[in-house]
Amino acid sequence: MNNQERELPIAFLGQELEFPPLDKASEEGLLAIGGDLSVERLLLAYRSGIFPWFNDDTLILWWSPDPRMVLFPQKIRVSKSMQKIMSNGRFRLTKNTDFEAVIDHCASVGRKDHPGTWITSNMKKAYLELYRKGHVHSYEVWQEDKLVGGLYGVDLGHVFCGESMFSLVSNASKFALIRLADELAQKNYTMIDCQVPTPHLKSMGAEEISRKVFVDLLKRKV
Incomplete structure (x- = not known):
């Protein structure tokens, strides 16, 4: 992976119940930002190998680290x-x-x-x-x-x-x-x-x- 590919922007989620492909995650495993914590989105995340992890003072951060x-x-x-x-x-x-x-x-x-x-x-x-x-x-x-x-x-x-x-x-x-x-x-x-x-x-x-x-x-x- 070259530096340009590593610097691709992290996806911002809207209202649609979808996540970007897991290979779009950063080296640290950060895949997307935003969205919500609805039951439907959380279940989609876990079934897709994604989980939320963030602090009170940030937007929702979605992760899929490699390795796991x-x-x-x-x-x-x-x-x-x-x-x-x-x-x-x-x-x-x-x-x-x-x-x-x-x-x-x-x-x-x-x-x-x-x-x-x-x-x-x-x-x-x-x-x-x-x-x-x-x-x-x-x-x-x-x-x-x-x-x-x-x-x-x-x-x-x-x-x-x-x-x-x-x-x-x-x-x-x-x-x-x-x-x-x-x-x-x-x-x-x-x-x-x-x-x-x-x-x-x-x-x-x-x-x-x-x-x-x-x-x-x-x-x-x-």
């Missing part, structure tokens, strides 16, 4: 210490019990690999609507009667697009992710989309694949 970080459910890595935690009854998992609390915690609990928050008030409203329509699931981790961790993501029926996770105590989010992977493996899901790499996800078996391979898997129904 994914976790194949059957390949999740569980350390010996986590194996003990998984079986000692310290944590309890529920599903779709308190989605709003999970997304609120994800927005407010800081993480070393993602300073600040990208879960804006508009993003919360959009994903709450997706949740109400059955396209988003939350997994809650409890220690006694206190919510101490969890995650949420968009469920495409054969791919789970993980959006965010949080922990208030050590290993709570790992517990949620392992239980999620176990459930998806039993249902023959293709993969968990982790979007971008983090040391935490890599330590649990997530790996980078090319965008082309990712889209091929995304389009392949089980």
